[in-house]
Amino acid sequence: MRMLRWMGHETQERFFNSWLFRSGLKAPQGSERCSERNKPVHHWREEMFRNAVLDALDSPLQGLSAGRGKDLSMVFVLDRDIRPLMPTTPKRARLLLAQGRAVVHRIAPFVIRLRDRRVEDCVLQPVALKIDPGSQTSGMALARVEETEAGDVHHALFLSEVSHRGQQVHRNKGTQRNARRRRRSANLRHRAPRFNNRSIPLGWLAPSILSRLDNTVTWTNRLSQWVPLIRIDVERVRFDTHLLQNPELTGVDYQRGELAGWEVRAYLLIKYGYHCVYCGKTDCPFELDHLLPRSRGGSNRISNLVLSCHECNATKGNQTATEWGHPEVAAQAKQPLKDAAAVNATRFKLVEALTAFGLPVGTWSGGRTRWNRARFSIEKTHALDALCVGELAGVEPGSLKTLAITATGRGDHCRTNWTKHGFPRSYKMRPKMVAGFATGDRIKARVPAPLKTEGIYVGRVAVRKSKSFSITTHTGEVDGVNAKYCHLMQRGDGYSYAIV
Numbered sequence: 001m002r003m004l005r006w007m008g009h010e011t012q013e014r015f016f017n018s019w020l021f022r023s024g025l026k027a028p029q030g031s032e033r034c035s036e037r038n039k040p041v042h043h044w045r046e047e048m049f050r051n052a053v054l055d056a057l058d059s060p061l062q063g064l065s066a067g068r069g070k071d072l073s074m075v076f077v078l079d080r081d082i083r084p085l086m087p088t089t090p091k092r093a094r095l096l097l098a099q100g101r102a103v104v105h106r107i108a109p110f111v112i113r114l115r116d117r118r119v120e121d122c123v124l125q126p127v128a129l130k131i132d133p134g135s136q137t138s139g140m141a142l143a144r145v146e147e148t149e150a151g152d153v154h155h156a157l158f159l160s161e162v163s164h165r166g167q168q169v170h171r172n173k174g175t176q177r178n179a180r181r182r183r184r185s186a187n188l189r190h191r192a193p194r195f196n197n198r199s200i201p202l203g204w205l206a207p208s209i210l211s212r213l214d215n216t217v218t219w220t221n222r223l224s225q226w227v228p229l230i231r232i233d234v235e236r237v238r239f240d241t242h243l244l245q246n247p248e249l250t251g252v253d254y255q256r257g258e259l260a261g262w263e264v265r266a267y268l269l270i271k272y273g274y275h276c277v278y279c280g281k282t283d284c285p286f287e288l289d290h291l292l293p294r295s296r297g298g299s300n301r302i303s304n305l306v307l308s309c310h311e312c313n314a315t316k317g318n319q320t321a322t323e324w325g326h327p328e329v330a331a332q333a334k335q336p337l338k339d340a341a342a343v344n345a346t347r348f349k350l351v352e353a354l355t356a357f358g359l360p361v362g363t364w365s366g367g368r369t370r371w372n373r374a375r376f377s378i379e380k381t382h383a384l385d386a387l388c389v390g391e392l393a394g395v396e397p398g399s400l401k402t403l404a405i406t407a408t409g410r411g412d413h414c415r416t417n418w419t420k421h422g423f424p425r426s427y428k429m430r431p432k433m434v435a436g437f438a439t440g441d442r443i444k445a446r447v448p449a450p451l452k453t454e455g456i457y458v459g460r461v462a463v464r465k466s467k468s469f470s471i472t473t474h475t476g477e478v479d480g481v482n483a484k485y486c487h488l489m490q491r492g493d494g495y496s497y498a499i500v
Helices: 002-006 009-023 045-058 088-098 166-188 209-224 253-256 262-272 311-315 327-333 338-357 364-376 380-385
Strands: 076-078 102-106 110-113 127-132 136-145 152-163 230-235 286-289 305-308 361-364 394-396 402-407 416-418 424-425 440-446 453-462 467-470 475-481 485-492 496-499
Touching: 009 453, 088 102, 088 110, 102 361, 127 152, 127 209, 127 380, 127 485, 136 209, 136 380, 152 209, 152 380, 166 209, 209 230, 209 338, 209 402, 230 338, 262 286, 262 305, 262 338, 262 364, 286 311, 305 327, 327 402, 338 361, 364 380, 440 467, 440 475
Parallel strands: 076 110, 127 230, 152 394, 152 402, 230 361
Antiparallel strands: 102 110, 127 136, 136 152, 286 305, 402 496, 416 424, 440 453, 440 485, 453 467, 467 475
16 A cells, blocks of 8 residues: 555546545445435545545554654544444554555544444443543543452543633623624614613523533543543542541531642642742642741631742741742732632533533542542643542553644634724625635645745645635644645544644
């Protein structure tokens, strides 16, 4: 199959036409329907699969990773009836594609479909989906569950970080509000107020917070279609109480379970971004420093605690942060946690939405996640935090790379570009498709040598009416690529992908 690179263009076309016909992806000449399914053939689907096979012959993950090896992401596998099987390695996926036993089902994340296997003929292992929800980025991991005498050991199969667009949604809603206000003041100056007739329904969430919830539910739904899941573990509660085990506890002691100290540290780590508030040092053991020292009447309440390295804590002594020359630390300690508030607002809604998948849902605390990560010596990332969620006897992260998934949206219904004050400044073109492409599609462009944009680019496209496109790849952005050099690989799904 690798000899195809040395074939001419016409020879390659004849090969792919015959290959697609044998695979059932292309109808015979003179027919308008596929041979296997009664579906009309879309004009772009044949080209998409042809480009996918060209990339699969070289590497299934080309465009998502710079090289090959054991540190790539696993490849999802479906049976002939599009039911999930166990993920496989990129090397085995290349062999299955080269032997004609599999076809490309999806490019990013890479999914193949076997032509000669069913779920009934395979042995499936238990796989758990683990979620660490966040305000800006949520970690999601797939782990193979191995049952041992000491407990469950989780082996990583897939690591991903989903970046939300809650701030962008919030800004868009502010612009929309200003535009509505300008229109009403211009056309109906004496319009009676209507806010007294409005009410917020029970369980309502702000659009910026709802978008975070939707991203997590969307990817849970997708992963459940590509992997045979048996359960979902999600980080929800923040405080572990052992009042039921120890009814004699009273007062504040009933809130201080085995993870009480870890819960406080987890809160402070999130608040101060995993660095010393005085010198900014990271990747070192942190200590809890009192803004007002205990020797001068300071308490252990959260607002009086900050993160500090050992050197700064020892040098500060019994001085306050302001006396030591850091008044900004005292001001920062009083600032609210918007990100933590956003996570708390959606944690119960998220669990409620995940129960709709019909799988057992386990909820765990953030302190237990950090405790697992500390005792197993796991590096701090969103994806690895998700892998450490739950009650574990061991974690095997392997050397997998993390897939960065960024929510980009699916475009706007409004065709007017507004200023931040609500005044129109320009107008978008009416059609969203240009030369068969739409913004967000994943394409591959081969630009010939005479042009200044010479090269091969794989990434997300942004279309223009002039047919001069912009392509965002994992290495940067390329502008000025003509539409005639672009080939469709995958339709836009509202997300962009890159390997971390």
